[in-house]
Amino acid sequence: xxxxxxxxxxxxxxxxxxxxxxxxxxxxxxxxxxxxxxxxxxxxxxxxxxxxxxxxxxxxxxxxxxxxxxxxxxxxxxxxxxxxxxxxxxxxxxxxxxxxxxxxxxxxxxxxxxxxxxxxxxxxxxxxxxxxxxxxxxxxxxxxxxxxxxxxxxxxxxxxxxxxxxxxxxxxxxxxxxxxxxxxxxxxxxxxxxxxxxxxxxxxxxxxxxxxxxxxxxxxxxxxxxxxxxxxxxxxxxxxxxxxxxxxxxxxxxxxxxxxxxxxxxxxxxxxxxxxxxxxxxxxxxxxxxxxxxxxxxxxxxxxxxxxxx
Amino acid sequence: xxxxxxxxxxxxxxxxxxxxxxxxxxxxxxxxxxxxxxxxxxxxxxxxxxxxxxxxxxxxxxxxxxxxxxxxxxxxxxxxxxxxxxxxxxxxxxxxxxxxxxxxxxxxxxxxxxxxxxxxxxxxxxxxxxxxxxxxxxxxxxxxxxxxxxxxxxxxxxxxxxxxxxxxxxxxxxxxxxxxxxxxxxxxxxxxxxxxxxxxxxxxxxxxxxxxxxxxxxxxxxxxxxxxxxxxxxxxxxxxxxxxxxxxxxxxxxxxxxxxxxxxxxxxxxxxxxxxxxxxxxxxxxxxxxxxxxxxxxxxxxxxxxxxxx
Numbered sequence: 001x002x003x004x005x006x007x008x009x010x011x012x013x014x015x016x017x018x019x020x021x022x023x024x025x026x027x028x029x030x031x032x033x034x035x036x037x038x039x040x041x042x043x044x045x046x047x048x049x050x051x052x053x054x055x056x057x058x059x060x061x062x063x064x065x066x067x068x069x070x071x072x073x074x075x076x077x078x079x080x081x082x083x084x085x086x087x088x089x090x091x092x093x094x095x096x097x098x099x100x101x102x103x104x105x106x107x108x109x110x111x112x113x114x115x116x117x118x119x120x121x122x123x124x125x126x127x128x129x130x131x132x133x134x135x136x137x138x139x140x141x142x143x144x145x146x147x148x149x150x151x152x153x154x155x156x157x158x159x160x161x162x163x164x165x166x167x168x169x170x171x172x173x174x175x176x177x178x179x180x181x182x183x184x185x186x187x188x189x190x191x192x193x194x195x196x197x198x199x200x201x202x203x204x205x206x207x208x209x210x211x212x213x214x215x216x217x218x219x220x221x222x223x224x225x226x227x228x229x230x231x232x233x234x235x236x237x238x239x240x241x242x243x244x245x246x247x248x249x250x251x252x253x254x255x256x257x258x259x260x261x262x263x264x265x266x267x268x269x270x271x272x273x274x275x276x277x278x279x280x281x282x283x284x285x286x287x288x289x290x291x292x293x294x295x296x297x298x299x300x301x302x303x304x305x306x307x308x309x310x
Numbered sequence: 311x312x313x314x315x316x317x318x319x320x321x322x323x324x325x326x327x328x329x330x331x332x333x334x335x336x337x338x339x340x341x342x343x344x345x346x347x348x349x350x351x352x353x354x355x356x357x358x359x360x361x362x363x364x365x366x367x368x369x370x371x372x373x374x375x376x377x378x379x380x381x382x383x384x385x386x387x388x389x390x391x392x393x394x395x396x397x398x399x400x401x402x403x404x405x406x407x408x409x410x411x412x413x414x415x416x417x418x419x420x421x422x423x424x425x426x427x428x429x430x431x432x433x434x435x436x437x438x439x440x441x442x443x444x445x446x447x448x449x450x451x452x453x454x455x456x457x458x459x460x461x462x463x464x465x466x467x468x469x470x471x472x473x474x475x476x477x478x479x480x481x482x483x484x485x486x487x488x489x490x491x492x493x494x495x496x497x498x499x500x501x502x503x504x505x506x507x508x509x510x511x512x513x514x515x516x517x518x519x520x521x522x523x524x525x526x527x528x529x530x531x532x533x534x535x536x537x538x539x540x541x542x543x544x545x546x547x548x549x550x551x552x553x554x555x556x557x558x559x560x561x562x563x564x565x566x567x568x569x570x571x572x573x574x575x576x577x578x579x580x581x582x583x584x585x586x587x588x589x590x591x592x593x594x595x596x597x598x599x600x601x602x603x604x605x606x607x608x609x610x611x612x613x614x615x616x617x618x619x620x
Contacts, residue, residue: 146484171420183494
């Protein structure tokens with residue numbers, strides 16, 4: 001691997017003509033009946049087998065359609081170490097299918113501790129010497145502790161051609177409370193973080209031939225009012241936009257995140273795609289064929305974004 | 311278990327006459343030669359055995375002296391799922407020795423994802439039905455995403471008599487950048503977070519008979535200038551104070567965190583205790599007896615704090 005992450009993601013999104021990230025949030029109680037049939041929810045081994053089965057099948061459906069998937073670590077960590085092993089195994093599955101993989105781990109800590117997180121979540125050298133598991137191509141990180149605490153992640157990303165997505169403005173209802181608060185200097189707190197991240201993203205060796213940096217930003221697609229300001233402050237960062245679908249963001253709300261030509265952002269959707277079989281419209285059309293529901297929800301999202309992005 | 315975490319920690323600190331938390335940050339390259347002898351640093355299984363051996367022996371030394379230990383998750387996650395299994399196993403070892411255990415995981419995410427983290431890191435029901443592993447008594451959480459994202463953690467803490475330590479002001483050199491920044495309303499960003507956390511900490515069912523809440527705060531002991539304000543804003547929260555020792559905080563700098571009587575805070579030290587054998591003074595006195603170095607460093611810290619707290 002010799003290409004910078006910002007280039008790889010931009011090229012992959014272009015190649016699939018879909019600035020879409022499918023979020024892998026495996027929730028056993030949301031799985032289709034076919035996958036959970038006969039499984040005792042208290043039998044962790046059997047539940048994890050179902051997680052593996054469901055996720056692998058979702059990956060096979062979406063791999064031809066989208067450039068990147070995002071694994072939500074919490075849904076694996078809830079099954080303790082067996083879940084963590086499943087996480088790294090499924091990252092391998094996704095990469096074998098040609099997908100880029102973002103590990104949504106939102107880690108952040110100080111000095112040597114941050115370095116340990118970067119080792120365990122981003123550095124290929126920490127993966128076993130087997131073909132069974134792999135490290136993500138990028139992870140999400142939490143900047144609250146300060147820009148100095150991002151440095152170990154940036155170092156590993158630089159050394160291994162990996163990427164980072166720094167939380168700048170999240171998509172949850174209460175995000176405004178600590179993130180949109182106005183500072184004495186007139187900026188919001190998120191704008192302060194964005195300005196600092198912009199410097200990191202523009203540093204030597206981080207920006208590829210597409211003009212995009214390997215240091216991106218998470219910006220909730222539910223917040224169009226802050227999108228314009230953050231886009232201006234972070235010109236070289238690819239935005240990862242959660243909130244589409246189940247969280248209520250529309251394609252229109254994401255438009256300001258993209259540069260002309262439809263680059264510079266990927267819109268992430270999890271539940272609206274993974275659990276499309278619960279949508280009455282899809283269920284009516286495809287019955288028990290939940291994989292067809294996943295496929296159609298992905299195609300519909302692609303068409304929806306395409307309409308807006310032109 | 312029927313006692314609230316805030317009471318359990320306060321009582322335990324009183325019982326040991328030591329408001330001290332020993333931070334378990336296992337770094338193989340810092341271990342005493344006796345522990346690492348003959349081990350190939352590239353042999354993860356052997357390294358993890360050494361982590362287990364070293365940590366268990368540290369726990370046995372400090373268990374009679376301190377009320378609580380804090381496991382830094384990153385140093386286990388760097389060894390992927392085998393490291394995570396070691397983490398939960400060592401939490402069990404610590405609890406069996408009568409120690410309270412804080413999991414320093416600094417998790418934070420939205421809605422159902424936060425709930426999954428709370429399940430996997432705090433809820434005893436998620437631990438295997440064996441005696442081999444256990445869940446911590448409390449975890450650290452990151453509030454950046456908003457107070458709504460703390461709610462799932464608070465719910466699990468309330469239901470299971472567990473505790474939380476919310477990051478309010480960290481101990482790293484760059485912490486001021488995003489945390490001390492002045493807001494338009496005159497507060498700093500950390501003060502805004504503190505005021506919000508104070509409401510959560512004072513909620514019904516969270517405050518025990520000692521007057522302390524099960525929702526505490528992480529406040530870096532390296533920042534005496536902000537300590538007074540945060541102490542006033544969070545009267546019911548126990549402060550977890552990192553930064554003593556290796557990070558440069560002195561006992562004097564922690565004084566403002568304590569209420570009269572020496573309650574309301576625990577000072578955390580990791581490297582200055584775990585790796586006391588690297589201190590020339592201890593090495594000269596105790597030679598290769600690294601466990602004696604750990605013990606003396608703990609006793610010296612206790613005396614140091616006692617001098618200041620009176």
